[in-house]
Amino acid sequence: VFANIAKAPEDPILGVTVAYNKDSSPIKLNLGVGAYRTEEGKPLVLNVVRRAEQLLVNDPSRVKEYLPITGLADFNKLSAKLIFGADSPAIQENRVATVQCLSGTGSLRVGAEFLAKHYHQNSIYIPQPTWGNHPKVFTMAGLSPKYYRYYDPETRGLNFQGLLEDLSSAPSGAIVLLHACAHNPTGVDPTVEQWEQIRQLIRSKGLLPFFDSAYQGFASGSLDADAQSVRIFVADGGECLAAQSYAKNMGLYGERVGALSIVCRTADVASRVESQLKLVIRPMYSNPPIHGASIVATILKDRDMYNEWTIELKAMADRIISMRQQLFDALRDRGTPGDWSHIIKQIGMFTFTGLNTEQVAFMTKEYHIYMTSDGRISMAGLSSRTVPHLADAIHAAVTR
Ligand code: PMP
Numbered sequence: 001v002f003a004n005i006a007k008a009p010e011d012p013i014l015g016v017t018v019a020y021n022k023d024s025s026p027i028k029l030n031l032g033v034g035a036y037r038t039e040e041g042k043p044l045v046l047n048v049v050r051r052a053e054q055l056l057v058n059d060p061s062r063v064k065e066y067l068p069i070t071g072l073a074d075f076n077k078l079s080a081k082l083i084f085g086a087d088s089p090a091i092q093e094n095r096v097a098t099v100q101c102l103s104g105t106g107s108l109r110v111g112a113e114f115l116a117k118h119y120h121q122n123s124i125y126i127p128q129p130t131w132g133n134h135p136k137v138f139t140m141a142g143l144s145p146k147y148y149r150y151y152d153p154e155t156r157g158l159n160f161q162g163l164l165e166d167l168s169s170a171p172s173g174a175i176v177l178l179h180a181c182a183h184n185p186t187g188v189d190p191t192v193e194q195w196e197q198i199r200q201l202i203r204s205k206g207l208l209p210f211f212d213s214a215y216q217g218f219a220s221g222s223l224d225a226d227a228q229s230v231r232i233f234v235a236d237g238g239e240c241l242a243a244q245s246y247a248k249n250m251g252l253y254g255e256r257v258g259a260l261s262i263v264c265r266t267a268d269v270a271s272r273v274e275s276q277l278k279l280v281i282r283p284m285y286s287n288p289p290i291h292g293a294s295i296v297a298t299i300l301k302d303r304d305m306y307n308e309w310t311i312e313l314k315a316m317a318d319r320i321i322s323m324r325q326q327l328f329d330a331l332r333d334r335g336t337p338g339d340w341s342h343i344i345k346q347i348g349m350f351t352f353t354g355l356n357t358e359q360v361a362f363m364t365k366e367y368h369i370y371m372t373s374d375g376r377i378s379m380a381g382l383s384s385r386t387v388p389h390l391a392d393a394i395h396a397a398v399t400r
Pocket of ligand 1: 034102103104105106131179184212214245246247253258
């Protein structure tokens with residue numbers, strides 16, 4: 001019965017790793033997927049995560065019972081505090097419904113399913129470009145993605161005017177997907193002043209902001225600074241949604257830990273929203289896994305472990321920032337034509353190099369360097385040892 005099924009293409013991002021794994025060259029380099037690597041090119045488990053896991057393993061009261069549909073209660077409270085700030089009025093007034101979900105992707109999907117069922121508008125405006133999975137997640141949930149201008153290839157910066165124009169002409173009530181920080185793939189974020197203008201426009205048009213926060217702490221090294229965009233919106237008392245992921249900032253990729261929060265106008269509304277979120281979640285996967293959320297809750301509620309986490313997080317962010325400088329210097333030393341200052345201006349895990357599909361293909365074929373075809377490279381996959389190889393490849397690609 002399945003004989004006529006067509007073979008589906010590889011995922012544009014995860015497929016890069018598939019191609020990389022097939023390459024037997026000793027100099028191959030995977031800059032595709034956004035996963036942190038050490039200077040030695042190895043995946044990293046944070047010390048504080050190991051410590052939390054030890055505590056969990058040695059605690060005989062820990063069992064493997066099902067969590068509630070909404071997940072681990074402590075985890076949900078602490079996650080809301082982390083993104084909105086401990087003194088957020090929305091939290092103090094009990095106006096936030098938070099549910100534990102399957103990392104960032106699962107949080108986006110549960111939020112989208114909820115909106116498709118309970119919100120009057122199904123248009124969701126997403127930035128052009130955006131993380132490749134966004135349009136798929138929203139479409140599968142029954143929302144209808146539209147693009148707003150975001151990136152200006154000329155300046156390799158924000159197309160702020162285009163963004164304002166496109167959101168101004170969005171229909172009233174439309175949902176707007178915003179990257180909380182470290183925009184993927186461009187590494188270009190609005191300034192605080194620009195966020196304030198975006199907020200005013202969104203509120204004046206009655207649009208509904210949906211934040212995707214996959215990199216809190218990873219952009220600047222500061223958890224508070226990277227949540228500022230979200231907090232600017234929550235401070236005005238209006239509604240918003242936020243999807244959080246602990247994949248990058250705690251290195252819990254495969255544990256699939258995340259949270260969806262819906263900020264409401266009153267505690268009563270939030271409690272009804274939560275009751276409906278349960279109806280969304282139950283038929284999808286019943287309830288979320290316990291282990292990763294327990295790690296996060298253990299770290300977030302202990303002052304000492306929390307501090308240790310912020311230090312390790314800052315070290316990851318700083319290593320990425322130093323890779324930006326090293327790559328920029330290496331291109332300058334080679335006299336590579338073009339202005340490469342965007343490499344040090346962009347923030348977060350990725351550099352949107354400006355290299356075109358052909359140049360990317362050339363670098364893969366001749367230099368065994370793997371990246372997405374839009375020219376996005378994961379800075380976290382680079383090290384001092386591999387920067388010269390990448391710089392040689394970029395130089396060759398742009399001068400050939
Ligand atoms: N949103 C953005 C912008 C991302 O870059 C990612 C991860 N690449 C995610 C969401 C989701 O990641 P995860 O499901 O692994 O938390």
